[in-house]
Amino acid sequence: MSINIKPLADRVIVEPAAAEEKTAGGIIIPDTAKEKPQRGIVKAVGNGKPDEPMTVKVGDTVLYGKYAGTEISVEGGDYLIMREADIFAIV
Template sequence: MKLVPLGDRVVLKQLEAEEKTKSGIILTSQAQEKPQEAEVIAVGPGTEEVKMEVKNGDKVIYSKYAGTEVKLDGEEYIVVKQSDILAIVE
């Protein structure tokens, strides 16, 4: 199955949470903060008012409480509006 976003929506796959702090302390899964960095999996066509500025494969930072979580074929995705994407990581 494949997710095809509509309008100005973008499908993201969240990057893995850090398992260690910079000082080397190993975090339990409950203590790990969900990263707000993700990879763009699919991009909608946009609308007359919104030109799509991200493309498949981009790494992005998105708003903390943005989007809808979707589970498909055992994988978890987040569907967000392009306006919820704050930056592209280069």
């Protein structure tokens, strides 16, 4: 699903992955103990800066910092908007 918002310059909109519900051993994690996800899917990309073209594209799965970006709600969905520099890797 695409969203009708276009980030400016080197900003990217990411849909965070769902937080893990269980541990590898099968223990259910309560809501209060869930870690913030550090992985997500790129939903929109800005045009980049004149001297720095964007390296991520829509549909990429990326890893980002635990507290990267600003949470926004658009068209009923929760997303993060962040600078491309806050993204560590494309998975």
